[in-house]
Amino acid sequence: MSRNAPEPRPIQSDRRPPTERNNVRGEATRQVIIAAAERLFAERGITAVPLRDIGIAAGQRNHAAVQYHFGDRDELVKAIMESRGAESEAHRVQVVTSLMMGNRTPTTSDVVDAFVRPLAIHIKPNNHYLAFLSLLITGQGGYEGLNNRDIHAGASVLTLGTLLGRLVTELPPAVLEERWSLARTSAVHALARYQSAQQKREHLPAKIDVLIDDLVAFLSAGLVAPLAGSDPRAR
Incomplete structure (x- = not known):
């Protein structure tokens, strides 16, 4: 050699x-x-x-x-939720910690933003979680329906719900709880629509970041809106 x-x-x-x-x-x-x-x-x-x-x-x-x-199918669905949900939860924990440890009192918009933006991280190529989740919550009756499948929201979402209850005291707790569930469900559907349009290169009225800002403002206003005069819970 x-x-x-x-x-x-x-x-x-x-x-x-x-x-x-x-x-x-x-x-x-x-x-x-x-x-x-x-x-x-x-x-x-x-x-x-x-x-x-x-x-x-x-x-x-x-x-x-x-x-x-x-x-079976149910276990596969749970596995998808756990895998993608862990990504959102890790991001949301950081946001919630900053809210709770900050020098100012959080607002309703802060709470909504802390829920929405960690979901919006899934708006990226080769990620279909938002469309999947939108279909799932439609079939299961929203976030409350998901709990019936033993698929629970992360601890950070529960913390946000508790914080919201402390901030919005002018509404009956049952009303606020229903609105919070509706806000979370609506956020998923809206983000899924944005992602679908982006992936299909369809026209969107504004950039994704602007649409998310507007979504947060819209949902926040709905959470604190006064009850309709015809609603017996307003009396």
Whole structure:
């Protein structure tokens, strides 16, 4: 062998235990399936997509791959919620912490903004969570309906609801709770519409950031609006 020839490098083998390697591969497969399911659910409807189609879209040769990793449709839906919801929750926790630790008293608009903007982070390419979530809450009766599926809002959203109750004292608690649920549901639908229009390159009346600002202002005004004179709860 020539003196100038490089020394052969030893072949690097994966020395991790077989169980650990299988777990890593299994989690990677789960994430691919979650991404495929989110897209197909958003495009075709949550109950309209056969699990087999999701497996094919995820590149799985085994037609039972989705059932193997998730069990059934409900568990797959929960997995999507947990995966994407964790992204929003991490962002929202920072915002809520800043609100609670700040030097000024938060406003109703601050509360709404803290809910809306962490959802708006999903307005980006190859992300179909808002459209998926919009369809899901429509089918389940809004955020309250989601709780019936054991899919709960993050702790930060619960904190925002408590803070809102302290800020808006002129309304009966039951009215404010209903309006808060309506505001959250409306925010999801509006953001899903913005994302869909952006992905399809349809015309929007303003830039996304401006539309989000206006959405926050609109929802905030609705939360504190006086009750209609015909509403018996106003008496």
